[in-house]
Amino acid sequence: MHALIINGSPRIKKYSNTDKILSKFTEGMKESGATWEQYEVSDRQQWDTMRDAFFRSEHILIALPLFFECIPGLLLEFLETLPVPEKLSTPNPEKLSDPMCEKHCNNDTKIEFSASAPTLSFLLQGGFSEGIQLRCCEAYLEILAERLGCRYGGTLVKGDNFGIRFDESQRERVTTPYQKMGSIYGRDGELTDEECRKFTGPEVFPAYIRMLVGVLFKTVVKKGFMKMAADWGCDRPLDDRPYES
Amino acid sequence: MILIVNTTTDTSITDEIREALASGNALFSTAGAKSAGKDASSAASGFEIVEAGTMRISYCVGCNECWLKTPGICALKDDYEEILKKLIHADQMWLITETALGFVDHKGKNIIDRMIPLATMNLQFKGKQMRHIPRYKQRTDVGIIYRGDADRSFLERWNQRVTLNLHSHSLGVFPVTEKKEAIACMH
Structure with a gap:
């Protein structure tokens, strides 16, 4: 299994908690014999490469920090540059009658995947510890997969990651468990296993x-x-x- | 004060709102009658419209400096500071935004993401969930007017969560075709 991994954090790689998590996660993927290529949304110079990779990948993982109950503005900005799938791009009459709405109406580029629709999975991490804090964004990620014309491969949901940046000893403790989740992703190419669901910990x-x-x-x-x-x-x-x- | 932040470049919606709020005493009394406990005179505190569509507003980089280095002050020096300064006096904020991928577009999301300096680093439990302790006394209810296709029920849910973090209330989410209903809530 080969995966395209997009780090959706707006922080540069050096300071990205999501990147620290991905380091462990990909170690786990390696154990399962999987390979990957990773790109950073925080580096706009990688956007063209990321976009090309999106259309030739069977397995895509977007890892992201929770930003105000949904995905970070910069990740959204990148995703907006992906052409929309055909069935969703049909302009509706309201938009057609609105001359100011060029952005939505003139997007006639159709998404063209090299094979069948890719499986898009997510790794969603946040600062607050409880699972309930991440559920609103998780609900959006399923909508997002559909809007991008992908098959939804589930979301690994986990909070309590604020300490990664500030405390070396915390970093190991917090990030190490992601290795096992990575091995599951490397094995299954998605994050729907019961173990992934349990990984969240308590809702409240x-x-x-x-x-x-x-x-x-x-x-x-x-x-x-x-x-x-x-x-x-x-x-x-x-x-x-x-x-x- | 009612703060209206328009991240689209279409000013026809804000023109309509301005007209309604400036002259709409009838509208206020209708709206006032609907809201229990609030009288129509609160409208006298006025409204401000920010045309953010052409302003220079970055995404939030998640640097945490507004919590830990310069509490309450964003490290990014751009046009958002003007909005932040108004927000701490706003009873309501209305976000007028384009949509993308079933959600608000990135310009709309950036307005919300950049509100982080309104919270402090410090934590408390509110009900069963952890929340950041607000920095200011002002509570700002939030409403959304969106243009284009979006998942309305998700937007409702999201705005409920956004306002939970602001310790305020959602004023609802309205497609632009229902802007009159939204305007009726601006009081």
Whole structure:
């Protein structure tokens, strides 16, 4: 199995948590004998290559961070440059009557895949720990696969990844489990296995954990954030209100 | 204050809104009657229209500087700062946007993604879910007017989630053909 992997993070590769996750994930793919090519949405110079690869790939994985409950603006901008599949490109009467709507009406390039429709799977990661935080975006990813004329290969959903950037020891702990998920993807070419579903962890935390973590937020976690800020040279309180007059 | 951010380059919709809000006392009273607890005089706080379609607004790069380096201030120096400064006084924000791939297009999404400085890094539980603690007291309800094909039920769901993060409420999502219904909610 050969996969096209698109890192949909707008952060440059060096600072991309999604890239750190993909490093482990692809190690797992290697174990299953799979190969891949990876591109970065954060580097516009790769967009033409990515677009060409999209049409000759049977297996595509888009890995992305959650940005305000859906996909990041930059990833969306890239995806907008892919021609739309034929059955969705038929202009509707409303658009035809609207002379300002050139962008949607004049897109007569049809998607042409080299063989059958590719299987498009997603790796969706976020900062908040609970699975429920990622479900809205997950719902969109299924819509997106259809809109791009692809077969939907499922989404690996996982939160609690904020620490990857800030803490070396956290990084290993957080990213290592993705290796096993990569081996499943390398084996199946999709992410619909029961193991992938379980990987998300709890949808919400039970009440006693919420109480405990709530206390940690006000103490240890808050201090941790202040330390991160100090390391970045921040000299203002984290709840500063710069535009309030 | 009602903030209207138009990311399309078509100003006919904002022209219509301006006309309705500037002269539409009848409209306000109709709308006011619909909303429990809010009287029509809140409309006196006014409205502002930002034509963002031709403005220089980047995507959010996810650098986290607005949370951890310069709290509340975006590291990207472009035309978005003007919108951010208005947002902290806005009771409502209406996003007028094109669509793509069943969703708002990237220009519309960028307006929402760049709202991140309105939250602080600090966390709390709100109900059963973690949320970032808001930076300002102002709560801004959000409504969307979209032009082109989109998955309306998904957009509804998304806007509910967007406003959950803003600790505010969704004003609904409206295809441009229902702009009158949207305008009736602008009060």
